[in-house]
Amino acid sequence: MVTHHPDEVAHADRILAVEHGVVRDVTARYAHAHGTPSQVHSPGAALPDLPRVGRAAHDPAVVFDHVSFAYAHGAPVIDDLTVGIERGSTVALIGPNGSGKTTFARLLCALIAPDEGAICVEALRWHHAKRRQRKALRRSLGLIMQRPERQLFAATVRDDVAYGPRNQGLDDAAVRARVQEALDLVGIADLADRDPFSLSGGQQRLAAIAGVLACRPRVLVMDEPTASLDEAAVERVHAIMRTLHSQGVTILLITHDMHAAQQLADAMLVFGGRTTAREEAPEPRIAPSDARYSVISRLDPRAKVIGFLALMFSAFTMTSWTQLAVGCAATLAIASASRLGVRVLWRSTRMFAVVLLIMGLFNMLVVRSGTPLLHIGDWALTTGGLTVAALYTIRFMLVIVLGAVIMLTTTPTALTDAFESMMSVFRKVLHVQEIALVMSLALRFLPTIADETVSIRDAQAARGGSIETGSPTQRVRAMCAIIVPIFAGVIRHADDLALALDARCYQEGEPRSHWHALRMRARDWWFLSGVAAVLCALALSAVFTI
Known part of the structure; x- marks a missing residue:
């Protein structure tokens, strides 16, 4: 070890x-x-001897007022939480993995919105924070994410640290002063002109912390700031925290290190108990891809791939309202049988839905056929424009919803096994197993990158970098601050993946074992029969329309 x-x-x-x-x-x-x-005894067996955070504070910097939050298909992670955190205090957030510590931090930073209740930071109160509120919050609250070095993006440490102050609209002199102050505080002023990607892991961590401190937050959230650091670097981070504490900064420290909590914190907020969650244990969560979840989840992946692809491709051929009605009915039946719910499907498809609506509006602007309904200057809204926009938007939305259902109800391994099985007839002319392996890795790789993208986006947003607001120049800079770390992460993960394959003795042509044998059952044939019936109905409606 x-x-x-x-x-x-x-x-x-x-x-x-x-x-x-x-x-x-x-x-x-x-x-x-x-x-x-x-x-020698392992740390963390007992809670530190610290007072618990109460429901109220004499001079609160942070207040959670009856806040509840639950992720889709899960019990509340935060349930009716009411706490007040004293201004200038250091509070340790303690609890096992999955108990709600990071969710608490994301709620506090307005990166997600509570289902119920309100949050107040430095007299700024919100339930669903508006853009103006989020912008004001960035001036008073800082977030040091887990492994903050992954958010580094600029050519020099100095430029990276300057990112937050520039987003606050400070002039060049004020930005330089903030940068120098932050670099001096963390002790890396001599590295200001170095490429951050050339630094050691500990130095990168300090550079990333300096980038947050340059914004001069009055409330600072630190999510496991010393993870994977050596003793010298850990002591440096602890010294920074003591300095900030002496300056009156309110610090919320997420940690599993009970010794550090005892040394640094004035109080603790314990997660995973009656303070933050229901007293009774929640039911074990079943993923939508689990065979016990729904009828769609239980289908053989080959039946799902064939049936869903047939329906998705058929959507592109729909040109009449009758065909759209048939396609909508089939998609609604499948979505209902999947038991995913409107909320989950909306979360999975909303970005695509916005793009499709914009494209639909564009069609309404350029299509001039049909009867004019409304004139605004030289532009006319016509029945033809409405029809084209509706057809375009609805049929593409059917494709997106079906794609979301199959991805949510099928594991990457099952999808890979399905494609490998269906391509087995081409084994003599194609490297089927290698293609399946690449597909399996991609299906697992993409969600990892997506999760890291969310973390980087949140971290840069906490420094005032948003692609939603500001001038075009500011938005481009914000986009670069997200894309560069993501690209670096892709390279890092690809390198780790290559090492992992090598460590597991992967060799081309070696047979790949399967966790479950694929077997078509009666329900799979019934499903494919239903898909065939839908395709026949679409074909008949096209004939009668002609």
């Missing part, structure tokens, strides 16, 4: 220290200083 933390060698039989390529056996020295390795 490779680790920076001495406490993590609790069960080691032998301990080797590596420094500048020199390996030394320090088992005896460690045992003398800390007791024998087997006697």
Whole structure:
């Protein structure tokens, strides 16, 4: 086990220290200083001796007022939470993974909106924060995400640290002063003109922290800021926190390190208990891709691929209202059988829906056929324009909804197995197994990149970088601040993936094992029969329309 933390060698039989390529056996020295390795106890077994955050504060910097939030298909992560955090205090947010700590931070930073209740930060109160409120919030609240070095994007450390102050509209002199102040605070002023991607991991972490501190937040959220750092870098981050605390900054520290919480925090907010969630344990969550979830989830992936692709391609041939009605009825039946719900489908398709609506409006502007309904200057709204816009928008929306249903109800492995099975007839002319492997990796790779994209977008938004507001120049700069770290992340993940394949002895042509054998059942044939009936109905309606 490779680790920076001495406490993590609790069960080691032998301990080797590596420094500048020199390996030394320090088992005896460690045992003398800390007791024998087997006697060392793992941290985090008990909560630190700190007061709990109460429902009210004398001079609150942060207030959660009966706040609840739940992700789709899940029990409330935050349930009727009311707390007040004292201005100038350092509060440790403690709890197991998945207990709601990061969700609490995202709610606080207005990156997601609560289902119920209101949030107040430095006298700014909101439920669903408007753009003006989010802009004001960025001036008083900072977010240091997990692994903040992944948000670095500029050519030099100085330019990266200057990103937030520039988004605040400060003049050049004020930006330079802010940058120098932040670099001095974290102790990397000598690295100001270095390429951030050439720095060590610890130096990158400090540069990213400086980029947040340059915005001078009065409330600072730190999500595991010392994760994966060595002892020297951890102590540097802790020293920064003590300095900020002495300056009156309110700090919310998400951590699993009970020792650090005891050293740095004035109080703690514990997640995963009655403070933040329901007293009774929630039902285990079943994913929509689980066979127990719905009829659609239980279908053989080959039947789903064939049936859904047939329906999706048929949508492009729909040219009449009768055909659209048949397609809508079939899509509605499948969506209902999938039990995904309107909310989940909307979240999965809303970006596409906005684009389609814009394209539909464009069609209304350029199509002049049919009877004029409305004249505005030289432009006329016609029945032909409305018809083309409606046909275009509805049939493409059918394709998007069907695509969302199959992706949400089918695991990447099942989709890969389906395509490999269906392409098996081409084994003599195609590298079917290698194609299936690439597809499997892509299906798993893309969600990872998507999650990282969300984290980077949130982190840059917390520094005032938004592609939604500002001048065209500001929006381009905000887009670059997101695209560059994403591109760097793609390269990093691809490199890790190559190492993982090599470590697992991947070789071309070796047979790939399957978790489940594919088997068509009666329900799969019934589903394909229903798809065939829909296709026949579409063909008949086209004949009668002609």
